[in-house]
Amino acid sequence: MKKIFFSLLSVLAFAFVAQAQINIPINASTNNSFISNVPSFGFSDPIKLIVDVSGVPVLKAEVDANKPIYIWAFIGSDAPTNGQWLNSNEANRMTQVGAAGADKYKWSIVIPSVKEFVAITYNQAKQVAVAAGRPETATRLGFLVKGKNGDGGIKSGDIEIPFVGPVYIPTETRTFPANYSQEDVVTIIYDQNLEDNAAMKASTTVYLYIEGDINGNNTIPVSQANVGTSTTPSMRMIDKGNKMFTYTFVPNRFFTIPAGQRLTKIRYTVRSQNDQNINGGQKVSNLFRAQ
Amino acid sequence: MKKNIHNWAYLLLLVAFVSINGCRPNYPELVEPLSIKTTYLKGTWKASKVTQYDQEAIDNGFPVSVQQQDITSNYPFSDYTITFNLDAQNRPTTYTLTPGTAPNYLALTSGNWSVNHPVFANVIMFSDPNVTTVGRFVVKMIDKDRLTLRMERRDAASANPDPDKRTMFLFYEYEFTRQ
Numbered sequence: 406m407k408k409i410f411f412s413l414l415s416v417l418a419f420a421f422v423a424q425a426q427i428n429i430p431i432n433a434s435t436n437n438s439f440i441s442n443v444p445s446f447g448f449s450d451p452i453k454l455i456v457d458v459s460g461v462p463v464l465k466a467e468v469d470a471n472k473p474i475y476i477w478a479f480i481g482s483d484a485p486t487n488g489q490w491l492n493s494n495e496a497n498r499m500t501q502v503g504a505a506g507a508d509k510y511k512w513s514i515v516i517p518s519v520k521e522f523v524a525i526t527y528n529q530a531k532q533v534a535v536a537a538g539r540p541e542t543a544t545r546l547g548f549l550v551k552g553k554n555g556d557g558g559i560k561s562g563d564i565e566i567p568f569v570g571p572v573y574i575p576t577e578t579r580t581f582p583a584n585y586s587q588e589d590v591v592t593i594i595y596d597q598n599l600e601d602n603a604a605m606k607a608s609t610t611v612y613l614y615i616e617g618d619i620n621g622n623n624t625i626p627v628s629q630a631n632v633g634t635s636t637t638p639s640m641r642m643i644d645k646g647n648k649m650f651t652y653t654f655v656p657n658r659f660f661t662i663p664a665g666q667r668l669t670k671i672r673y674t675v676r677s678q679n680d681q682n683i684n685g686g687q688k689v690s691n692l693f694r695a696q
Numbered sequence: 697m698k699k700n701i702h703n704w705a706y707l708l709l710l711v712a713f714v715s716i717n718g719c720r721p722n723y724p725e726l727v728e729p730l731s732i733k734t735t736y737l738k739g740t741w742k743a744s745k746v747t748q749y750d751q752e753a754i755d756n757g758f759p760v761s762v763q764q765q766d767i768t769s770n771y772p773f774s775d776y777t778i779t780f781n782l783d784a785q786n787r788p789t790t791y792t793l794t795p796g797t798a799p800n801y802l803a804l805t806s807g808n809w810s811v812n813h814p815v816f817a818n819v820i821m822f823s824d825p826n827v828t829t830v831g832r833f834v835v836k837m838i839d840k841d842r843l844t845l846r847m848e849r850r851d852a853a854s855a856n857p858d859p860d861k862r863t864m865f866l867f868y869e870y871e872f873t874r875q
Contacts, residue, residue: 526755582750584865
């Protein structure tokens, strides 16, 4: 019974995490508006917009006539899911919060992320901000709410709310580029300035141990010199100065990959020559398959 | 009098023309697609610099230092050459690509080449009569002695049936000089 209880608890906890989203209540009006005091959310965060349309007479009338409300989103350009102005896409149909009272005029929609919903990169969103005369980090999601057919001004004013973009956080190890295939040039970068391990931080030479996974399993070891010994110059990372070390390779040249198979993961460890000191454990990098 | 009427009519037409043009909104000029004249490409080009770009870092607006990396010296890219041949009418015919021991993402070394549009071309396409693979470079810049080509790497696992609209995860820019 106890086991079942904890299993159920785990499922509920997972469900809560999976559906974690930021609720953003908005009062729509007939005027264009920038609403800055909304809960903070990120470019890739799921959000739930809850829009009260009671302040927009034409939309209030739509609701009173039992007609649904739709969202029309934009950042510079319209979101691809919007559909046509005279015939909104059903994917953008909002959900009525309640059947009666004030909730009757509140309509919600869950957006998986600004990135996905508007089909834009953060870099493009920054360019839109600059074109509008704002600092590049003053990025905004624009939208309005409307009837299925927006003809005749069945809509609210434009609404803009701020969102924050992804922030680059330097890490001890990373790959450049972040995504690559087995045919691409990849560089493993080790930033010793961020090292926690005192012995590793003091090392003037650092080494790599690399493994590759083919087709999701069957780990194959590094095909070059045995990095478990002290004579492994080929695996010594290049000191680029300022405590930055790199190692560049092409995976399908580095590993001996059986015919017809492909690398799906690379696992790497940054360590001292004799393996006495290791940086933070093994890192895993997933590979793409280029067309 | 008739002549005077004609003169007045011409003057009115001129005023109308000037007014109409004067009322046009001041839109910025459109950037025209890069038009490749195939004769510009004729000859042999040798790579002088190769830069790798991380599309995710670019999309996220990360610092330039983590968006790109010069990989010219990591592999012998300076041995990488392409020769474009034309027929007597300056139409594209054959090409020869010599990658040396540098990675060759075109995966082709010889065959026929073409451009994607007779007037507004910005892509060079390569084919090999012996394989079904078709490779392509996007032209970023060309002048008399310099040529910059972009090799885009896209996700083959993307659901989009159009190869040009699949997610691009990185690209390489090859800067060539005429030999």
